[in-house]
Amino acid sequence: MCVMERDQEFWDWIEGIPYELAFWNNTYRWNTSFDGLMHWSRIGKTIQLAGFDASAFLAGFDRPVVLDVGCGMSYAFGNQVETSDGMHPLEIHYIDPLASFYNKIKERYHRDMPDIEFGMMENLSITHFDKGAKLIIISNALDHSSNPIRGILDALNVLDVGGCLYLNHHPNEAEAEHYKGFHRYNICTNEAHQMVVWNREKRIIVDDIIAPFATMETKTMDNGFIVNVIIKKSELEHYPQEANKEAYVHKLMALLEVSQCPSYTLKMKMKYAWYNTIQFFVQMLPYKYKQRLRSLIYR
Secondary structure (H helix, E strand, O other): OOOOOOOHHHHHHHHOHHHHHHHHHHHHHOHHHHHHHHHHOOOOOEOOEOOEOHHHHHOOOOOOEEEEEOOOOOOOOOOEEEEOOEEEEOEEEEEOOOHHHHHHHHHHOOOOOOOOEOOOHHHHHHHHHHHOEEEEEEEOOHHHOOOHHHHHHHHHHHOOOOOEEEEEEOOOHHHHOOOOOOOOOEEEEOOOOOEEEEOOOOEEEHHHHHOOOEEEEEEEOOOOOEEEEEEEOOOOOOOOHHHHHHHHHHHHHHHHHHHOOHHHHHHHHHHHHHHHHHHHHHOOOOHHHHHHHHHHHOO
């Protein structure tokens, strides 16, 4: 019998891990799905972000550091910057709480891609505070986290003053995915063109929270995605750094405890086996057929 004090949002996120691992395991397993991923990946190319000229922004800094937080295994945005004297490699850190699993998937299928570093969006200042980041990218990941607002604040805490936090997300994805896997929150805009994070229990206007220390421009792209470009104007006063560290330690201890719980471990393994079997066949399909299947499931 395993007894543990639960942060429900965190444990809801934990329950989504088997689904996420099964998806990436089979994306990297099949050449068809991996080649499709690499077709739109910009690894080895100029950094490019929808709705924001990242290369021009970064060209104004000497050896800028970029953090791609909640990166998954997509390598989507490019790792080169164009300046007046040519192309230069960026110091870009690919960061994800499932890094150890993702690196094993790369090794398993002999995919020669950059390693991924461990880091949790909501506790980024504990692992990456000293990087001197000029740009932090969170794309299709904020709404998958256990606490999106804390993720935004901690990313801004890590970011240098004058740096940019770039967000890009599907609108209301948790609703579209029926709150399965990591899909626990929705992102949308309101009538005042403000950024809203919400789910069935809460609704938060992000602009009001960050107004004292950052500015934000919100755009809805032609494909419907929501882009938020946040520029840090000053340090975050009274940021609860010690409380953040304490929460981080509690998460690690809870994970250590649950790893010793046979019934919970068995449940997670069974979930992974189920999702992995489904993804084994789904990721074999060409992209257009996968999209048709997805539309049938979620119609």
